[in-house]
Ligand SMILES: *[C@@H]1O[C@H](CO)[C@@H](O)[C@H](O)[C@H]1NC(C)=O
């Protein structure tokens with residue numbers, strides 16, 4: 406029976422098991438009420454069964470493969486703990502809510518260990534917002550979303566090779582390439598992971614956004630099609646690396662700790678932002694505007710592609726790289742407040758220029 410649990414469930418199987426489950430649980434429920442002796446089936450069992458079923462669909466959805474029965478029950482316990490954490494959080498009427506995602510069978514410690522300290526925050530300041538950008542969006546707007554202009558590439562999933570500094574910088578370059586009048590092209594993150602070592606980056610073990618910009622100024626970037634993602638660091642494929650399509654001329658920092666400054670640059674081009682994301686907040690984020698559960702110890706990076714000042718609370722729209730099943734189709738909204746900003750989002754924003 407145990408082996409069946411860890412196998413990828415097909416649709417029919419799932420349907421059948423849901424029907425069977427519903428039938429059995431209604432029977433249990435009935436039995437609970439008709440039985441004169443309640444010691445066997447209690448509402449606690451009912452709740453447990455529901456969560457077990459939820460855990461099974463989680464396993465099949467995210468292709469989790471637990472090797473032993475111990476592992477299965479260990480993960481189930483964590484999953485159920487997280488479920489109740491999520492339920493309690495969601496009952497508090499926050500500006501955002503949590504839900505099940507690929508991280509729901511991990512403890513905080515495991516999630517932190519897997520993701521933390523992979524990004525070295527770039528030195529500040531490099532230059533200011535006076536840099537001339539190709540998109541003359543000079544009049545301030547109440548809201549903006551670069552997806553509607555067709556200048557944001559698809560959401561990627563870092564999987565086991567964490568390199569948020571590479572994803573956000575390459576995404577920023579792809580967007581700026583489009584904003585400054587070219588087609589939207591998915592540029593190669595793998596090239597940066599494999600080939601930018603001499604610029605101070607360290608593949609799946611860490612790097613900086615600034616180092617990617619420096620690499621893209623000197624080498625240019627090729628496309629994802631030419632130099633595809635492998636999910637791990639490899640030897641630099643120099644022939645492919647030379648098929649350059651996008652070379653930036655420089656990069657700049659946005660005035661730190663200033664929401665107005667960041668909004669006005671987002672209006673010109675998507676901006677790489679560093680945030681504190683490796684905690685219970687982002688791990689469980691499902692939707693809404695994040696306004697709590699994070700500090701300013703920058704440990705992650707995303708791409709700010711828009712904002713909305715008419716919402717309460719106002720927010721930035723950010724593209725993450727945990728796949729499109731995480732958050733709002735791969736995106737997260739972060740509330741706009743003065744100073745360092747929510748999760749430190751205004752502390753260290755930067756962008757490339759063609
Ligand atoms: C999920 O459950 C585990 C195990 O109890 C716990 O360590 C972790 O903090 C929980 N995560 C959240 C976000 O509550």
Ligand SMILES: *[C@@H]1O[C@H](CO)[C@@H](O)[C@H](O)[C@H]1NC(C)=O
Nearest residue numbers: 534660663664665666667669
């Ligand atoms: C914030 O940035 C805006 C726009 O660039 C600027 O007008 C304003 O003076 C800045 N505020 C502070 C406190 O530096």
